[in-house]
Amino acid sequence: MEKWQSEYRDSIKTHAALEEFFEAQFPKVDFPLLIPRKFATHIKKAGLDSPLANQFLPQVSENDLGGESDPIGDHNQSPLAQIVHRYENRILFFPTQVCPVICRYCFRKNELGTNDELFKANFEKVLEYLKQHSEINEIIFSGGDPLILSDERIEFYLNEFKKIPHIKFIRFHTRTPIILPSRITENFCKIIENFKKDFLQINFIIHVNHSQEFNEENKVALSLLHAHCSNLLSQSVLLKGVNNSKQALLKLIDELIKLNIRPYYLHHPDKVKGGLHFMLTLEEGRNLYATLRNHLPGWALPQYIIDIPGGEGKVSAYNPETYNFSGHLINRKGTKVPYI
Numbered sequence: 594m595e596k597w598q599s600e601y602r603d604s605i606k607t608h609a610a611l612e613e614f615f616e617a618q619f620p621k622v623d624f625p626l627l628i629p630r631k632f633a634t635h636i637k638k639a640g641l642d643s644p645l646a647n648q649f650l651p652q653v654s655e656n657d658l659g660g661e662s663d664p665i666g667d668h669n670q671s672p673l674a675q676i677v678h679r680y681e682n683r684i685l686f687f688p689t690q691v692c693p694v695i696c697r698y699c700f701r702k703n704e705l706g707t708n709d710e711l712f713k714a715n716f717e718k719v720l721e722y723l724k725q726h727s728e729i730n731e732i733i734f735s736g737g738d739p740l741i742l743s744d745e746r747i748e749f750y751l752n753e754f755k756k757i758p759h760i761k762f763i764r765f766h767t768r769t770p771i772i773l774p775s776r777i778t779e780n781f782c783k784i785i786e787n788f789k790k791d792f793l794q795i796n797f798i799i800h801v802n803h804s805q806e807f808n809e810e811n812k813v814a815l816s817l818l819h820a821h822c823s824n825l826l827s828q829s830v831l832l833k834g835v836n837n838s839k840q841a842l843l844k845l846i847d848e849l850i851k852l853n854i855r856p857y858y859l860h861h862p863d864k865v866k867g868g869l870h871f872m873l874t875l876e877e878g879r880n881l882y883a884t885l886r887n888h889l890p891g892w893a894l895p896q897y898i899i900d901i902p903g904g905e906g907k908v909s910a911y912n913p914e915t916y917n918f919s920g921h922l923i924n925r926k927g928t929k930v931p932y933i
C-alpha cells in the first residue's frame with residue numbers, strides 16, 4: 594500500500610473519533626464523516642469556527658429536511674450509471690463515489706459512497722457509448738474524486754480512452770491535491786506526463802474554496818502537478834460562513850494565481866438536502882461578484898455560474914440577461930425557469 598493510501602485509511606470516520614481528535618463535541622448527523630488526520634490537524638489549528646472548519650465539521654443544521662437529493666438533476670441526463678451527458682461534446686465520467694474528505698456542503702452528499710464496486714462494473718458499456726458518440730471530445734473525470742483511484746486504475750482508464758480517436762481532452766475534477774497532497778506522487782505525475790502525447794490537453798480542475806486550505810505540503814504537491822501537467826484551473830463554491838466576503842474571495846484568488854492555478858468557476862451553491870445552511874441568495878452573490886470585477890483583470894476572474902435545478906445545466910449567475918430579480922433564470926433554450 595502506498596503512503597497516501599494508508600494515510601487515507603487512517604482518516605477520522607466516526608463521531609467518536611472526531612470528538613476525540615478535536616477535543617470537542619459535535620452534533621450527530623445523518624451524513625457520513627471523513628477527514629484525513631493530517632488535514633484535520635490544519636483544521637484544528639485554524640480553529641473550530643474558522644472558514645476551514647465550517648466546510649468539514651458537522652453542524653446541527655445538516656439534519657434540516659429541506660432541499661433536494663439530486664439538486665442539479667444529474668440523474669435526468671445519465672445514459673449509464675457512470676456518465677452524465679448534458680453538453681454535446683463532453684461528458685462527466687464517474688469512476689468512483691469515494692472522496693478524500695467529505696465536505697459538509699457537497700451537492701452530491703446524498704450519493705457519496707465508500708465502495709467502488711458498482712463503478713468498476715460495466716465499463717465496457719461506457720466504451721461502447723463513447724464509440725457511438727463521436728461528438729464527444731472530452732472526458733471529465735469526476736466522482737467522488739478520481740484521484741482517490743490507484744495509479745493502475747487511472748492508467749487503465751486513460752489507456753482505454755486514448756484508443757478512441759475522437760477523445761481529445763481529459764479533465765480531472767479533484768479536491769485531492771488540497772486534502773491529501775501525498776497522493777501527488779512522482780509516479781502519478783510520470784503517468785500523466787506519459788499520456789500528454791495521446792491527448793491535446795490534460796487539465797486538472799482543483800476544488801478549493803478558501804485560502805486557509807493551503808499549507809506547505811499541498812503547495813508543493815500543486816507545484817509538482819503544475820510542472821508535469823501544465824494546466825491547472827480552479828473551481829470554488831460560494832458558501833455562507835466560508836468565503837462569502839470580498840476579502841476572502843480576493844485572498845483565495847491571490848493564492849491561486851501564485852500557484853499557477855487559473856481561476857475558472859465560482860459556483861453558486863446548490864440547494865442540496867443537508868447543506869442549506871451554506872446557501873446565500875443570488876443577489877448577495879451578484880453583489881460580491883460585482884466588487885470582484887472591480888479588483889481583478891479578466892484572466893484572474895472566475896466565471897460565476899449556477900446550475901439550474903433539474904438538469905438544465907450551468908448558466909452565468911451574473912449576466913443580467915440570464916437572471917432578473919423577479920425570480921427566474923433563463924435556460925439555454927431561452928425559456929424562463931423560476932428560481933427564488
Ligand SMILES: *Cc1c(COP(=O)(O)O)cnc(C)c1O
Nearest residue numbers: 677678679680683684685733907
Ligand atoms: C459542469 C459540467 C460539465 C463541465 O462543464 P464545463 O463548462 O465544460 O466546465 C460537463 N458536464 C456536466 C454534466 C456538468 O455538470
Ligand code: SF4
Nearest residue numbers: 692695696699737768
Ligand atoms: S470532494 Fe467534492 S464530491 Fe467529494 S464530498 Fe467534497 S464536494 Fe463532494
